[in-house]
Amino acid sequence: MKRILLVLMSVFMLAFLVGCGNDASKPAESAKPSTSEKITVQAAASLKGALTELADAYKKSHNLADDQIAINFAGSGTLRQQIEQGAPASLFISADEKNMKMLQEKDLVTDVKPFVTNELVLVVPKGQPKVELNQIATVKRIVLGNPETVPAGNYGKQVLTKLGVWEQVEPNVVYAKDVKAVTASISQGAG
Incomplete structure (x- = not known):
C-alpha cells in the first residue's frame, strides 16, 4: 500500500x-x-x-x-x-x-x-533482506521522519495506523528530522 x-x-x-x-x-x-x-x-x-x-x-x-x-x-x-x-x-x-x-x-x-x-517506500540497509509491508510489525527498528514536522513521516504514520500496526511498531521507531536524515540513517545501517 x-x-x-x-x-x-x-x-x-x-x-x-x-x-x-x-x-x-x-x-x-x-x-x-x-x-x-x-x-x-x-x-x-x-x-x-x-x-x-x-x-x-x-x-x-x-x-x-x-x-x-x-x-x-x-x-x-x-x-x-x-x-x-x-x-x-x-x-x-x-x-x-x-x-x-x-x-x-x-x-x-x-x-x-x-x-x-x-x-512512500520501504527501504532496508544494503545487504539486508527485503521487507514487505505486511512484515513491518516484525522489524526491530524503523527510521521514520518525525510525523509532526516531516510530511513523509506523517504519511508513513498514517499508513501504519491504517494497517493497525502503529501502536505495535511505535516503540521501534527512530525519528529523523527530514527525509535526507532517514536515508542517511538507513544507508549507514542504522535502520
Missing part, C-alpha cells in the same frame, strides 16, 4: 521559467548569463537529487551563472518556519499541503499549484 505525497509549488516557478528564457531570435552570448536575476528556492529534502539535477541543466541551457539559483533543502516544516521568519524564497516546494496552506494563510505564498508527486 503506497500513499502519494502531494508536492506543491507557488506560481513563482512559472514566472521563473518564463522570465529567465533566452530570446531565440538573438544569438546566445556564451560569456554572459542571460539575466542577472537571482532565484532562491526553498525545497523539501526529498527533492534534493532531482531538483539539483534540474537546476544544473536549467542553468546550463539558459547560460546562467552558478550563483543565480540558490537552493536550500530541508524538511518542509523547517522551511515554512524559516520563510515565516523572513528567509528569502522566490519559490517554496513543500512535500505537503499543510505547510503550504499555513504560509498561504499568512499571505507569504500565492496561487499554489501541484508540481510533482512522491511515493
Whole structure:
C-alpha cells in the first residue's frame, strides 16, 4: 500500500521559467548569463537529487551563472518556519499541503499549484533482506521522519495506523528530522 505525497509549488516557478528564457531570435552570448536575476528556492529534502539535477541543466541551457539559483533543502516544516521568519524564497516546494496552506494563510505564498508527486517506500540497509509491508510489525527498528514536522513521516504514520500496526511498531521507531536524515540513517545501517 503506497500513499502519494502531494508536492506543491507557488506560481513563482512559472514566472521563473518564463522570465529567465533566452530570446531565440538573438544569438546566445556564451560569456554572459542571460539575466542577472537571482532565484532562491526553498525545497523539501526529498527533492534534493532531482531538483539539483534540474537546476544544473536549467542553468546550463539558459547560460546562467552558478550563483543565480540558490537552493536550500530541508524538511518542509523547517522551511515554512524559516520563510515565516523572513528567509528569502522566490519559490517554496513543500512535500505537503499543510505547510503550504499555513504560509498561504499568512499571505507569504500565492496561487499554489501541484508540481510533482512522491511515493512512500520501504527501504532496508544494503545487504539486508527485503521487507514487505505486511512484515513491518516484525522489524526491530524503523527510521521514520518525525510525523509532526516531516510530511513523509506523517504519511508513513498514517499508513501504519491504517494497517493497525502503529501502536505495535511505535516503540521501534527512530525519528529523523527530514527525509535526507532517514536515508542517511538507513544507508549507514542504522535502520
